[in-house]
Amino acid sequence: MSPDSEKPGAAAVPGDPGAAARGTVTGDPELVAEVEGESGGDGRQGGPWAIAWRRLRRNKFALFALGVFLLIVICCLLAPVWADNVAHTGPNTTHTLEKLHEGGEVKEVVEPSGKAIGPQFFSAGGRFFLGADGHLGRDEMVRLLYGGRSSLFIGIVAAIITTILAVVLALLSGFYGGWTDTVISRGMDVIWAFPVVLLSLALGIVLAVGGLELGPIHLKSSSLWIPTLIIGVVYTPYMARPLRGEIFALREKEFIEAAVAQGAGPARIMFLEILPNLMSTIIVFFTLNIANNMLLEAVLSYLGAGVQPPSSSWGTMISEGFEALYSQPILTIIPGTAILLTVLSVNVFGDGLRDALDPKSKVRFEARAGTADPDAIGPV
């Protein structure tokens, strides 16, 4: 049960997926059927999360996208299994002078001209499934899977970092206001003043040379945590700002006044009263942030300021493939396709999630139907 549903007037807050569900629908029979469908069709409305889930379930495109994303994640997680049992090589193992023996035919992994072997699929027992990567003769499929792990790690962990920082800063800024808000907001403005790529690039290049030595934190220049932290930090204002705005609205609500009247301290109000009401927004932001992070990682790695060679990420693979773009464009197309599919699937799923969680979309829906109970809808 959503915490705010226990309080009078709680339905009238933005970001509450339960708010719309409590409206009464009496108009267009088609729409009525849809909204009834949301309430399970059996008269039981369920909690806001259950309603959101039912809405999401009806969005087949978003679920398909989720399926694609999960498939990519699972494949990448199984990278060591593929590397050890199928390809029999590691992501950084070179095979420059190696020869493949296939049905009496001998193929060089890297020709004397420097051209690497193309996709073999299963003709070599899964070795060089997608071919080899240029002069070093590394297995492209193994690097793709391991590269996916790096890209996904950075995408997801950086999104977690952004979310934690943004939520904490937005709560402090929005709840306390005054000088706290001024200091935090101006700090955000400083980061916001720089274009994301430029700022990340500058930080990435500096840290890629010397690593990070910050108090107890010691990160090597090759550590995946460096691009992760950079991306996590630079995107913080983009999430903290809208959250802060919502908190400004929420802190004026009756349930907050009630909590104050009951003697709740600031921490309890921020984390137990306000935060749950931000969850739907946070979830949507988090999802979309993963896609943005992966794109930024690809850009940084391509420019040499992200994942450091020989470790692979999809960005570094594009960069490496670009050196052979003329003779082996597939080396660029493969990681490019991986990024495209992942980002597309995350974005489509994120959109679906937003549609399911965001009451504003419901407001628009009901306003069009002309049937919503205006008292049940909070400020938009």
Added chain:
Amino acid sequence: MKRFSFFLLIALIAAVSAVALAACGGGGSTTGSGPSTSEPEGEGTPAAEGEGNEGGTLKGAYTSFPDYMDPQISYTAEGWTAMRPVYVPLLTYKAAAEAEGSEIIPGLAKELPKVTNGGKTYTLFLRPGLKYSNGEPIKAGDFKYAVERCFLTNSGGSPFYTDIVGAEEFAKTKKGGIPGIKVNEKTGEIVINLVSPRGTFNNELALMFVAPVPQSTPDEDQSASPPPASGPYMITKSQPGRGWTYERNPYWAKANGKEIELPSGHVDKIEIEIQRNQSTQVNDVESGKLNWIFDPPPTDRYQEVKEKFEGTQFTAEPTISTYYFWMNQTEEPFDNLKVREAVNYAVDPAALERIYTGQIVGTQQILPPGMPGYKKFELFPHDVAKAKELIAESGVKDKEVTVWTDSESPNNDAGTYYEGVLNEIGLKAELKILNPDNYFTVIGNTSTPNLDTGFADWFQDYPHPNDFLFLLNGENIQSTNNQNFSQTNVKPLNEKIDKLATELLGPQQETEYAELDEEFMKEAAWAPYGTRTLSLFVSENINLETAIWNPTFETELTSLEFTE
């Protein structure tokens, strides 16, 4: 069919996205060029010579900006090719190919030096009436200042001149001048006194390091504002990291009646841009947007370009060079001979030949083929098992080391290969890839942390084995602009190098240099892996037949001319 179309669409979008992303690293494009009839400024008539199609603006490209655009400090092939038409030392090399290009001729000096006092005194005379490109007269004292400026800027070339009387003291104090050089401004006489005879000193007087510059030139890097020229061209614009432009020097000696045996060049203007993408460079040469590129075509396209254009727009040019991995002998684990031997056993020149797509020929010694004193040997046949044994014996297994290389293809791949080799034999290597613009500056600074091992190359400054072996002389280790990256310092071998440097090169000396080469390899001072073949690639409207590839300066920019 629908499924096929869908996936085709996805692949197409991915390719476009990837290319768009990749394009972030691309540079700008250039406009076309061709002969023109621009009139040079200045007092003389800097007419071009030869029978080619004179005039026009030549457009060229480098992949990275030279280390320095300053004659006293630059110590790379990039820098020397760029400054060859701008700065002329007292002696210089003939603008010719192959062995003829290693012939020393008078530059700003009237004639070759008179050597007296048992090889310890060199006397030269500056040609009278010479002027820099800004109209300022070139003085005999400018040569003295150029030598001093070498030391004042901690130039990597300064070790060549420490045998001049008082130079070593000047290197320490940086005060009081070098008393071993005496000049007479009236007669233009320059007398150089050496502490001991030096068999290579004529060669060293022909190096870019001692090309005269005005005494008002600050003793710090002048890459953004290069000193005025004494050669046929002057640099009118220099933007480090982006490019530079040459125009004819209106005060070029030859254009003003002086008999210098150097060509005046054919084109009126040369514009060099930094184009990071070597494949784009090739495309631009093919389309005529660029007329010449400094770097060879990328490995991805080398064979294709060679097959398509060899003899018409392309020539492969073998060089006298050594590509190698250095190992810092002052730090663990490479202070241990067994570890260095292990690396030599583990590095496979055959694999690196493939990585360089046939643009190197494998070798395992310091002196390259074609260098006097070269005698082929192979102390460390490829044997990974033996390398692993040696690492186990040395007790440094899992020791963390940093591998340095630059991002220029295929040096980056060579670094990646090397990192893999070190990991395979039991070390824990971490790769660090730097921008080629400042790679050698960073690894040449001994205070840079974690300078463990990495890629380097060396091209001959002059055809003398000392030019390679002096790199391993421990007396030449410098805190900045260091060239002895392995910081090798074996006293008996230092003494041998010093002794041989005092002698003129003859058969006996060549034998001794060959022995020295082997002795250094017994110390496993480097892990050499190849000698490089470079190339000259020009646009269709450049006359390839008259283009000169000099063994020291590579492409002679003054030799490039447009066809009709």
